[in-house]
Amino acid sequence: MRIETTAIEGIVAITPPxxxxxxxxxxxxxxxxxxxxxxxxxxxxxxxxSLSAEPSTVRGLHFQxxxxxxxxxxxxxxxxxxxxxxxxxxxxPSFGNWLSQELSPENGxxxxxxxxxxxxxATLEPNSVINYKVTAPYNPQHDRGIAWNDPAxxxxxxVDEKAMVLSDKDRTLPRLADLPNHFSYSAKQPKD
Numbered sequence: 001m002r003i004e005t006t007a008i009e010g011i012v013a014i015t016p017p018x019x020x021x022x023x024x025x026x027x028x029x030x031x032x033x034x035x036x037x038x039x040x041x042x043x044x045x046x047x048x049x050s051l052s053a054e055p056s057t058v059r060g061l062h063f064q065x066x067x068x069x070x071x072x073x074x075x076x077x078x079x080x081x082x083x084x085x086x087x088x089x090x091x092x093p094s095f096g097n098w099l100s101q102e103l104s105p106e107n108g109x110x111x112x113x114x115x116x117x118x119x120x121x122a123t124l125e126p127n128s129v130i131n132y133k134v135t136a137p138y139n140p141q142h143d144r145g146i147a148w149n150d151p152a153x154x155x156x157x158x159v160d161e162k163a164m165v166l167s168d169k170d171r172t173l174p175r176l177a178d179l180p181n182h183f184s185y186s187a188k189q190p191k192d
Contacts, residue, residue, distance in 0.1 A: 001031075003038060006101075008087050008094045012039055012112040013101055014073075027108065029075065030133070039112055042071050044133040052079075052123040052130075056159040058166055060120015061086055061146045061173070065182045068139040069115035072132045076103035079128025081121040082158050086146065088176065089116040092185035096176055098155050103130075116183035118146050118176075122159050144182070145173040152177060 004013040018025040036042070052059065061084065064070045074083055083101050087094045101111050102124075113119050121130065148155065148170060157164075 001034065001038070006099055008085070008097060008099050008117075009092075010114045011085055011099060011117070014039065014110045014112060015108055016110075018108060029108075029110070030073070035073075040071065040114060042135045044073065044135055046134050046137060047131060048134060048138075049077075049129060049131045052128045052165075053126060054165045055123050055126050055128075056163040056165055057123040057128070058120065058148050058157060058159065058164050059170065060084065061118035061148055062120060063088065063115075063118045063144055063182075064136065064139060064142045065144055066115075066142075068136045068142040069183070071115050071135040072113045072119055073110055074103065074113060074119070074121075074130060074132040075108075075110040077105055077129045077131050079123060079125040080104040080106075081123050081128050081130060083111050083121045084119070084155055084157075085111070085113050086118040086153055086155075086176070087116070088118050088146070088179070089183045089185040090181045092116075095185070096153055098153055100155075116185075120148060122157050122164075124158065144179070145170065146176045146179065147173045150175045150177075 002015045018027045
């Protein structure tokens, strides 16, 4: 599997190899031991899937607070999305910064989003299906989010704001500056 580090520490893009012939291809999209050794030593407890029927659907930016903070391994299995993460770890050198990664069945790329980041996406095609593994179950009492259009973050969404399809919940999420400190940054120590 190919690993690409990103401009924000902790966020990793993973592209599994594909072995193809005239019939199509075969790919191992997740291997627990490999993931633990090369990306993060975590346990995924659940797989989730969402369908966004309309292009220009924006979901997010969501996260859960401890003790139900979630790490997510996100992939797009139909359609195409721009996946977005925002660093919400207080004290992080990249606090409030965002990055995006296009995910599609064609590129096969997955994005690892550890706890301490808000996550969202915009659909670039109709009938986009997102599949993601999570490290903690959904818990409504610990579910939080930040505004998709927080000007202090300044995400450049690839869709026209007038055409965006948003949930009522996502329309009313607070700005990052209005949130309490839920996550603190801890620099990784070099391995011996």
